[in-house]
Amino acid sequence: MSGRRGLGLAVRAVATSPVVSLIVVVLAAVIAFVGAAVPSLLDDARTATVQRELHTLPRAVLDPVATLQGAASPDSTTGADPWALAEDTAAGIHRDLPSPLRRVLGAPGVSVVLDGQTAVPTPRVPAPSNRVEVALDPDLDQRIRIVKGRMPRPTDVSTAAHPVVDVVLSQEASAALAWPLGQKRVLGFSDLPMTVRLVGLYEAVDPGDPAWVQRPTGLHPSADQSGGEAVHLATAYAASDMLGAIDVWVGEASTTVWMPLLDDRVTGAQAAELAAQLRGFSASQQQFSVRGAGFYEQGLTFRSSAPTSLEAGAARGDAIAAVATLAAVGPLAVAVVAIAMAGRMLASRRVGTVRAARARGASLRLLAALLGVEGLVLGAVGAAVGAALAAILVGWTGVASTVVPVIVAVTPMIAVPAAALNAAARTARRDLGVADRPTRRRRLIVEGAVVAIAAATILVAANRPVGMGLTPVLLAVPAAVFAIGCVVVLRLIPPVLTGVEALVARGRGVMALVGPARARRGRTLPIATVLAALVCVATALFAGVSIATITSGIAQSARAQAGADLRVSAPAIDADQLAALRALKGVDAAAPVYGGAALPAHSEGTWTTVTILGVDPAELAAVQQDVAGALPLPKTLGASGGPVQAVASDALARMLDGDAIVVRGVEVEVAAHAESAAFAPAGLWLVVGRADAARILGPAPNVDTVLLDVADGAEAQRVAASATRLLGKGAEAVVPSEIAAQIAADPAMQAVQASLVAALAIVTLLLVLAVAMTLLRGAPARGRMLGLLAAMGYPRGRELPLVAWEVAPPLLLALPVGVAAGFTLPPLLLPAVDLARFVGGGAQAPIAAPSWLVWLTVGGYLLIAAVAVVVAAAVAARMTAMIALRRIDEEIET
Incomplete structure (x- = not known):
């Protein structure tokens, strides 16, 4: 067959299925639009959080x-x-x-x-x-x-x-x-x-x-x-x-x-580079x-103080990109499979043309090239339209915005020729469950290879150091987990259906017999449906765990910054006011902080200035229960006899290197040290017992800060209002919930939440789409079956039971596997994200998984699956029995 005649045949084939071609274009355009717009939206969010971080400092200290x-x-x-x-x-x-x-x-x-x-x-x-x-x-x-x-x-x-x-x-x-x-x-x-x-x-x-x-x-x-x-x-x-x-x-x-x-x-993209350049500029003298x-x-x-803010904003921006990227891996995989599935639908319309061309002597290379060009043109047109709309409406961020459109454009180019040539070469009827031994062996080898590669990827990711950031291996982890989940579900479907078929064999309903038998002998494996279901459940759980982890981390960080449930301060707090604070309704315990004076001190002949603070260890322990980063309280703190024992700031402990320090003639030894304390200034400080503070500062050290433990059920804001009224003019209160609200208002937090919700919404829509396309591909065979059943007396218009038997087993079996995948991803992925600065703390936020999250996810998934089946059944029912009966068997089985 000549190339010219082959080209003419291909052109005529293109004109035969405009609706399916339009589906490929529209689907490619939508996915390309989302994929091209997300990097720009994330970049805007990173920029917003960096600029917000800059605005937290006075303008005068930002300018070099x-x-x-x-x-x-x-x-x-x-x-x-x-x-x-x-x-x-x-x-x-x-x-x-x-x-x-x-x-x-x-x-x-x-x-x-x-x-x-x-x-x-x-x-x-x-x-x-x-x-x-x-x-x-x-x-x-x-x-x-x-x-x-x-x-x-x-x-x-x-x-x-x-x-x-x-x-x-x-x-x-x-x-x-x-x-x-x-x-x-x-x-x-x-x-x-x-x-x-x-x-x-x-x-x-x-x-x-x-x-x-x-x-x-x-x-x-x-x-x-x-x-x-x-x-x-x-x-x-x-x-x-x-x-x-x-x-x-x-x-x-x-x-x-x-x-x-x-x-x-x-x-946001340049923040880290700007911080490094500013530090280098500040380190060199200019003539x-x-x-x-x-x-x-x-x-x-x-x-300039800008580098510190730029680095903090850049870290938060990197956390945005990391969480959003990890959440997008699953939806992107489903999107690619959905486009490939649309390409297979188009390929099914080309099987007759391919067989005719092969009969006339057309080479496989020529046919593959023609089909590939058709797929590339359709995918490229859709990708170009989606990317152009994203650039116009949202913005463009360069290479990052081109990744998804390129994948979208290339996918039909591979899917269409592969599916069409494979279907054209097939002679056995697959609707009867025929699968020869070589086919089963090939499937087993492919699945074994997939599981081995995926397991190796997960093992490597699990053993990588914490905080390394995003790497190709880490980005492959979600795909690896989903691949293993797909293999498990696909392997469970046949035995489960066989068991169900055996259980309902004694039933009288015709659909109870036909449904499981037809589902078990399905034409193709429901890979798209299974993958979409797995990713939907896993993404919901990953999003929920991520948001819960961030929210919990913010709450812990806010409480650590306050130092207790509530911190109040005033220019001077006398004994009567302190007693009144202890007696306030809603206050379980109070811990005053004595002193706060900066005094000269020396160690080994080196003089420095140290802030001296005094606490009662028992009182401080009572108010700092379950406070992250609480001040360590060694047993020797406040003990009588010998040198004064103290807790020092890390900076002072490093300076002393195990030596004692003398303050106003009193020798002080460091028994423990901490990076910071909520009630201590930044820099060099010592926290000693109350009696030792009196030895150093005088018999009646000043009190200007009190930490309060709020009773269960009491509102910290109301207690704070009562405390500030009691202390009078100049009193201030630090409430953890207000700190948490300020952190949560950061554009970075909002962007992460939005990206997780968007990923869940997208994968939910893709689940509905995958179910619809699965049923649409099986519509001819289903119509033929319903036509035969109608001739035997089965009521017309009752496609839903047969549809449910086709898609319900993979959807239901994907649920527990998806739950397992959803709880597997957070421990593998979140430690790679620097959540410490993201939540405003100094340590990585522990992973939090609320117990209600599973039930909410399961209930939501079942509702979505039911809606997907109903919607898809309505779409699939448009393929009537009359149309189906007019198709020849070869076309039905492609």
């Missing part, structure tokens, strides 16, 4: 900032902008940054500030206590709008006998300092006092400009309340052109270079010319 003593060196070129050298140097530093760090850091800013001094009116008149800094900013005219007065003019300090420097203030600062326009004030710099004159009041062109974050007192003066009377702190701006004329005050000057972190440009800084030339060293 470097400060040098001395004033920036002006450009020495005659007539040039004095700031040109400083700005060009800063721009060069920014230009040399690696990508993507350069993209997320805005253009650098440079300013010179003279130390804050008291501004004394001349002549003297009453004025609020204050400290005023004088700043030079080359971009000031772009950031402010003069509302009264004028911009400052430069003053020639070198020629004037009594130079007066023009400055401007914000309207709010002028009011706070009671400084009217035109008034002169003297700033008492040590080298030479500066007389300044207020010549203008301004407002910000854009109060949200990042420059005001670094110099907030330029807009809003602050007030230092320490020491009684409030001291107003404000920044006054002089003319920036005076940079070269302030040599007389250069010893009082400092130069600041900063770059705004444009957090709206930070993406910058200043004058008046001393003998040795210094370099700029930028500091």
